[in-house]
Amino acid sequence: MSYHAFLGGEKFRFSSLKQVLAYASPYRTGDELAGVAAPDPLQRIGAREALANIPLRTFLDEVPVPYETDEVTRLIIDSHDTTAFAPVAHMTVGDLRDWLLHHETDGATLAALAPGLTPEMVAAVSKLMRNQDLVSVARKITVRTAFRNTQGLPGRMGSRLQPNHPVDSLPGIAASMLDGLLLGVGDAVVGINPASDNMANARDILHMLEGVRVQYDIPMQTCLLTHVTNTLQLMERNAPVDLVFQSISGTQEANAGFGISLSVLSEAHMASQSLGRGTVGTNTMYFETGQGSALSANAHHGMDQQTAEVRAYAVARAFSPLLVNTVVGFIGPEYLYDGKQIIRAGLEDHFCGKLMGLPMGCDVCYTNHAEADQDDMDSLMMLLCTAGINFLIAVPGSDDIMLNYQSLSYHDIQTLRSLFGVRAAPEFETWLAAHDLIDARGRMRVNSPDILARMIPCDD
Amino acid sequence: MTDDPPVSWQSLRARTSARIGLARAGNTISGAAVREFQFAHVRARHAVSATLDARRLNLPQPCIEVESQAADRAEYVRRPDLGRQLSAAGRERLPHGQYDVVFVIADGLSAMAAERQGAAVLAVVRPLLADWRIAPLVVAHRARVALGDEIATCLGARCVVMMIGERPGLRCAESMSLYMTWNPHVGMRDSGRNCISNIHGHGGLSAMAAANSLAWLLKTARMRGYSGVNLKDETCIIEHGAGQDQKAVATDGREE
Numbered sequence: 001m002s003y004h005a006f007l008g009g010e011k012f013r014f015s016s017l018k019q020v021l022a023y024a025s026p027y028r029t030g031d032e033l034a035g036v037a038a039p040d041p042l043q044r045i046g047a048r049e050a051l052a053n054i055p056l057r058t059f060l061d062e063v064p065v066p067y068e069t070d071e072v073t074r075l076i077i078d079s080h081d082t083t084a085f086a087p088v089a090h091m092t093v094g095d096l097r098d099w100l101l102h103h104e105t106d107g108a109t110l111a112a113l114a115p116g117l118t119p120e121m122v123a124a125v126s127k128l129m130r131n132q133d134l135v136s137v138a139r140k141i142t143v144r145t146a147f148r149n150t151q152g153l154p155g156r157m158g159s160r161l162q163p164n165h166p167v168d169s170l171p172g173i174a175a176s177m178l179d180g181l182l183l184g185v186g187d188a189v190v191g192i193n194p195a196s197d198n199m200a201n202a203r204d205i206l207h208m209l210e211g212v213r214v215q216y217d218i219p220m221q222t223c224l225l226t227h228v229t230n231t232l233q234l235m236e237r238n239a240p241v242d243l244v245f246q247s248i249s250g251t252q253e254a255n256a257g258f259g260i261s262l263s264v265l266s267e268a269h270m271a272s273q274s275l276g277r278g279t280v281g282t283n284t285m286y287f288e289t290g291q292g293s294a295l296s297a298n299a300h301h302g303m304d305q306q307t308a309e310v311r312a313y314a315v316a317r318a319f320s321p322l323l324v325n326t327v328v329g330f331i332g333p334e335y336l337y338d339g340k341q342i343i344r345a346g347l348e349d350h351f352c353g354k355l356m357g358l359p360m361g362c363d364v365c366y367t368n369h370a371e372a373d374q375d376d377m378d379s380l381m382m383l384l385c386t387a388g389i390n391f392l393i394a395v396p397g398s399d400d401i402m403l404n405y406q407s408l409s410y411h412d413i414q415t416l417r418s419l420f421g422v423r424a425a426p427e428f429e430t431w432l433a434a435h436d437l438i439d440a441r442g443r444m445r446v447n448s449p450d451i452l453a454r455m456i457p458c459d460d
Numbered sequence: 461m462t463d464d465p466p467v468s469w470q471s472l473r474a475r476t477s478a479r480i481g482l483a484r485a486g487n488t489i490s491g492a493a494v495r496e497f498q499f500a501h502v503r504a505r506h507a508v509s510a511t512l513d514a515r516r517l518n519l520p521q522p523c524i525e526v527e528s529q530a531a532d533r534a535e536y537v538r539r540p541d542l543g544r545q546l547s548a549a550g551r552e553r554l555p556h557g558q559y560d561v562v563f564v565i566a567d568g569l570s571a572m573a574a575e576r577q578g579a580a581v582l583a584v585v586r587p588l589l590a591d592w593r594i595a596p597l598v599v600a601h602r603a604r605v606a607l608g609d610e611i612a613t614c615l616g617a618r619c620v621v622m623m624i625g626e627r628p629g630l631r632c633a634e635s636m637s638l639y640m641t642w643n644p645h646v647g648m649r650d651s652g653r654n655c656i657s658n659i660h661g662h663g664g665l666s667a668m669a670a671a672n673s674l675a676w677l678l679k680t681a682r683m684r685g686y687s688g689v690n691l692k693d694e695t696c697i698i699e700h701g702a703g704q705d706q707k708a709v710a711t712d713g714r715e716e
Contacts (some may be wrong), residue, residue, distance in 0.1 A: 029538060033538070033539065033540070033541065163478070164478075165476055165478070166477075166632075166635075166658040166660075166663060166664045166665070167658060167663070167664060167665055169475065169476065171475040171476075172475045172476035172478070173476075174475075175472040175473075175475045175476050175478070175480055176476055176478045176480055178472070178480075179472075179478075179480040179481060195657060195658050195665075227689060229689065256649065256651070257649045257650060257651055258651065259651035259688070259689040296540075297649065297650070298647065332537075332627070333537055333538060334537065334538050334539065334540050337538075367627050368501065368504040368505055368507070368508055368627060368628050368629070368630075368633075369505075369508045369537050369569055369627060373501065374497070374498075374501075395478075396478040396479045396480045396482075397478070397479025397480070397482050397489065397493065397497065398479070398497065399478070399479050399497070399500075399629070399630045399631065400629070401476070401477050401478050401629060401630075401631045401632070402658065403629075404626055404627050404628060404629030404630075404632070404635065405627065405629070406501070406630070409479075409482075409488075409489060411482070411484065411487060411488045411489050412488075414487035414488070415487045415488055417487075418487050443487070444487075446484050452468050452469070453468065
């Protein structure tokens with residue numbers, strides 16, 4: 001079906017809903033790479049005008065990837081909740097944008113709406129929103145999840161401690177982990193990207209993480225970010241698996257590129273549920289996503305990268321995850337060129353994830369071949385904190401020495417806690433206080449030899 | 461208000477090159493550490509723009525040089541699709557034959573990595589493959605991992621090993637990855653590859669260890685007839701941090 005809009009006496013015509021969505025997206029290199037970006041800024045605004053007038057119901061009929069050949073489309077259509085959709089069923093995309101911003105549209109309303117929205121509707125409305133709109137609406141939404149502590153409570157912000165090491169050295173990982181814990185980071189998860197997929201190595205890391213957690217009785221969860229099929233094997237062999245990790249994407253073909261399908265995710269979800277390791281909750285899945293992954297796998301089906309990204313959130317929400325985060329700047333400048341594009345994408349991903357009902361976090365990051373630096377990361381972390389993000393990722397001194405990119409520093413989490421008054425998960429905060437790691441105002445004590453010596457009595 | 465890092469952080473720093481135990485100023489990092497970080501960032505940015513010079517590889521045997529369809533470094537960074545396709549001239553320089561494996565030294569995002577590590581790995585792995593028909597070495601400019609698929613197809617090789625510079629980091633701008641692909645073909649998925657990453661001389665995997673892992677992967681792939689996520693590394697690690705080191709790509713979306 002074709003769509004059109006009139007602007008300034010000129011008629012703009014679009015060949016499909018997919019094209020309206022792609023043209024309406026803010027400029028980014030990945031869409032240009034895919035050949036789906038608006039050819040010029042006028043057509044971009046024309047597409048936004050056309051998009052604003054499209055009824056939400058249209059998205060249930062015109063899907064960007066065929067139902068017959070794509071299991072993600074089938075998941076989206078088959079799980080669509082018409083009752084939840086009812087309050088907005090009569091609206092256009094433009095109506096929805098304004099309605100989301102109304103004072104009367106509160107967090108409870110949005111939570112009830114989530115199962116009624118498809119990813120394409122959510123992507124569409126985000127394209128009609130400015131950065132401040134993405135922040136304002138996301139801030140209304142609370143998504144609470146739990147395992148050994150509670151994530152997503154109002155006034156709280158979690159953090160993932162990422163102590164990677166280039167050759168998975170256990171003492172190296174432990175040293176980076178200790179640094180993070182002393183800086184109050186890690187309530188969302190201590191999550192390691194292994195350099196190696198060796199199974200014995202994976203088991204060793206999991207046992208080390210478990211050892212630290214048990215020794216210090218820390219109310220947190222740990223995770224080894226290896227392929228879901230590896231984690232299935234590790235669970236079979238009784239390794240201490242808290243969370244099952246997997247990178248996911250928005251089409252069946254892109255997920256096949258990751259070596260996964262909905263059925264293998266479902267198998268892993270069930271296996272992790274049966275372990276019963278959570279103490280205050282049962283959310284056991286951890287997903288990472290990022291704009292550009294579908295195109296990177298040559299499986300974007302002509303969609304713009306932001307629309308494809310939100311479809312990954314439909315995959316995520318089918319498994320009630322504890323944590324989901326976009327790895328926003330990791331993919332590189334061919335998808336998100338500079339600080340401006342990374343910041344916009346980070347705000348879009350957070351907003352869209354929250355509107356879909358996900359416990360959304362972010363890896364605020366960039367690579368050395370992108371036109372970005374730590375100032376851009378400062379801006380994005382403060383914006384996301386204002387938007388009420390569930391958690392952020394932090395590494396020692398912003399420098400991930402295994403994956404060779406820059407994220408936030410443990411210290412940045414402290415800065416955000418002070419600036420915005422956001423606190424760690426309550427169970428974890430109690431642990432920090434019990435070990436006298438925070439002062440009377442909730443600030444992390446400046447590292448001193450006695451704290452280090454108290455936590456690690458002997459240097460072995 | 462700053463605080464010097466305590467002495468005991470020294471011993472912890474010997475275990476990792478991560479930026480741990482940094483001196484603080486209030487919540488954040490001390491000015492000296494911030495400036496050092498900015499210096500490292502600029503250096504890494506320089507590594508991205510460097511180009512690969514085959515003469516500096518000091519190769520014992522002649523090589524064939526090819527380039528992708530990306531015209532220069534700037535286009536290479538923005539257009540990965542062009543970096544995955546051989547230039548027409550490059551294609552003509554690859555004579556078709558019958559080979560078991562072709563090794564490709566490629567610049568990727570750090571030409572320096574390929575220069576420092578590529579020849580070293582090759583020197584160790586070649587003697588371990590005595591009964592293999594090894595194609596002439598290819599040096600590829602402005603190359604992405606998938607360029608190797610087309611190179612292997614042109615040469616008639618059953619397997620390709622891309623030895624490619626990783627995106628430069630702050631601690632190390634010369635880290636190399638090996639991507640081994642059995643039965644490579646144009647348009648194949650990354651889940652069909654196996655990867656050995658972080659090969660460098662600053663606490664990374666040594667060329668020797670990488671070459672041994674690679675030989676294991678090659679022999680196992682030849683035996684089973686496939687590579688990728690289903691080929692899991694079951695070798696035991698003798699000494700932690702010094703043993704086998706591989707990861708299947710696209711398992712965490714953090715490739716290249």
